[in-house]
Amino acid sequence: MKKIGKQTIKFENPVNILNTACIVGPKESDGPLAKYFDKCLEDEFWGESTWEKAESKIIKETVNTAIAKSNISQDKIDFCFAGDLLNQCISSSFGLRELNVPFYGIFGACSTFVEGLSLGSVFVESNVAEHVICCTSSHFCSAEKQFRFPLELGNQRPQSSQWTVTGSGVAILSKSGDGPFITHTTVGKIVDMGIKDANNMGAAMAPAALDTLLTHFKDTGRNPSYYDAILTGDLGYVGKEILIELSQSNGYNIKSNYNDCGVMIFDKDSQDTHSGGSGCACCGTVFSGYVYKMLREKKFKKVLLMATGALMNSTSSQQGESIPGIAHAVSIEI
């Protein structure tokens, strides 16, 4: 493991992604990627009395599914990295309080999944852990309540707003295995271009995504065509277009192999989510469900997964603060 360039860590013994799991909510179950998910819920409460409890149950059951799928016992997992969007990350800490695994609670807003993969890889590569579990969750209803307006108010959503994905994505990293492998991680910087609209996260996060993307190419000496797919976490339709344009003006054409998880998870015409999906689980479920399977089937061989996060809270937006963005990337190859 060594640092190359300004912000990138190269793993000399690439870290194996042993297995993944994901559970999604009802709207995601109607989307184009439904067949790749482990479990599709019909009810956003999943039998619980509150959305927060439902979200905790989703992350807990997804972790259990991932452990069961990877055929290792729970006590073989050395560390857990988890985070979500709710205040003080209660979905993760409440959902995983019975997991009995050393626990790091992390917050990177919607970039949490890749932040976890990045940190987990460092732990595995540095020989302090054999297995690390990285997980994240989000829930449309609990996120709307916290960041925008309670659903009881029946507010209309503006066209630039995105739909928080209900679900959880989990990946188990291990020292050895037959891939796919995490070979590099580029750790993002906080970038704030002064966007203040909490209903236009894509525009707020796109400059951060650009910064990490350009730095990744510079640090590794690669260019966009090296990858079969470059995927951002949740820029949505608005942010995706902005990133394509910004990259173009910086001399990188990513148009042909770039997509955004928020664009992929919902059908634009039939599901009317406005600007696409968002939330920690957006990148988490699309990777754990779709991308991981594509890598295992070798339909993708080289993927740059870059989760984007908006580092604001409801107080900061009520006080008129701008939204700082961040993007963390991992390069995954098989």
Added chain:
Amino acid sequence: MDFWQNINWFLMLKCFIVGGLICIIGQILIDKTKLTPARILVAFVTIGAILGGLGIYQKLIDFAGCGATVPLTGFGNALAKGAIEEVGKSGILGAFIGGTKAASGGIAAAIFFGYIASLVSKPKMKKQ
């Protein structure tokens, strides 16, 4: 039969158009500006109170009836009108008493029915 014959269809039409126009203004503000719904609601109440205080809103009510009183601007108008009337009766203190007094029926009904609704219904994920 008397009921149907006594309906003023022309007033109904005016009511529908004026009420609709006020709501269209709200919709345009939601779609085309960055104003949050909460701010738009407060603005509607304030505008209603100002127009009511100046006596302009009453003309709209005379013209369109419920088309002008039911939207939130009508609530603002009721606040202003109540305050002005109460000042006439009990002096300057009326400016603080009159508004809520005039609107008390609406406020209490909103709280009461809101509570009833919260007992019988459960919020769900929106379809879009």
